Amino acid sequence: MITTADVMAHLASGNERQQDAYYALQGSGLLQRLAAHQPYPAGTVPIDIDIPGSDLDLLCEAADLGAFEALVNRELSGMQGFQCKRGNGRAGQHPYMTCCVEVGNWPVEIFAQRVPVIRQNAYVHMLVEWELLQLWGAAGHHEIRKLKLKGWKTEPAFASVLGLQGNSYEEMLRIAAWNRDELRSWARLNTSFQFE
Structure with missing residues (x-):
């Protein structure tokens, strides 16, 4: 996208x-x-x-x-x-x-x-979130939606399941700077729910 x-x-x-x-x-x-x-x-x-x-x-x-x-x-x-x-x-x-x-x-x-749009935070957040959802599959969609239905904003929901501390918006930007392999390897170790 x-x-x-x-x-x-x-x-x-x-x-x-x-x-x-x-x-x-x-x-x-x-x-x-x-x-x-x-x-x-x-x-x-x-x-x-x-x-x-x-x-x-x-x-x-x-x-x-x-x-x-x-x-x-x-x-x-x-x-x-x-x-x-x-x-x-x-x-x-x-x-x-x-x-x-x-x-x-x-x-x-x-x-x-x-x-430029490709440097705006919302764009960068969406791309890293999409990459994580590709890794997590249906379980990730379910987990994030569950938190959002409880009133969580999107970036805090992602930060929560990844165990990120501090400002969730800044932390999501930080991990967005990693390459795809680094992000996926790290997410496999830090995601709080089970996925295949």
């Missing part, structure tokens, strides 16, 4: 909820309206750990948040649930903007930052 087209193809051929997300995104025209900002579907839906109430995430690159804000106000303000807010980012992070809309049965959160 490297490009937006790859993720959309994955959703189109996925389970019922993934296909519903695909049709919602296609029907809304969001990808076309945000095309200049390389919109990338991310989060729990593409990696099949979403639960009822999960939203669709779209990551965007916006060199100029003011211009991005003007675009979304022009293109999306008429959509149901529309709202936007800016944030300064945590220490060492870039300012960002989030916009929410509803398409079909899905709440959609659009996240824009000056950073």
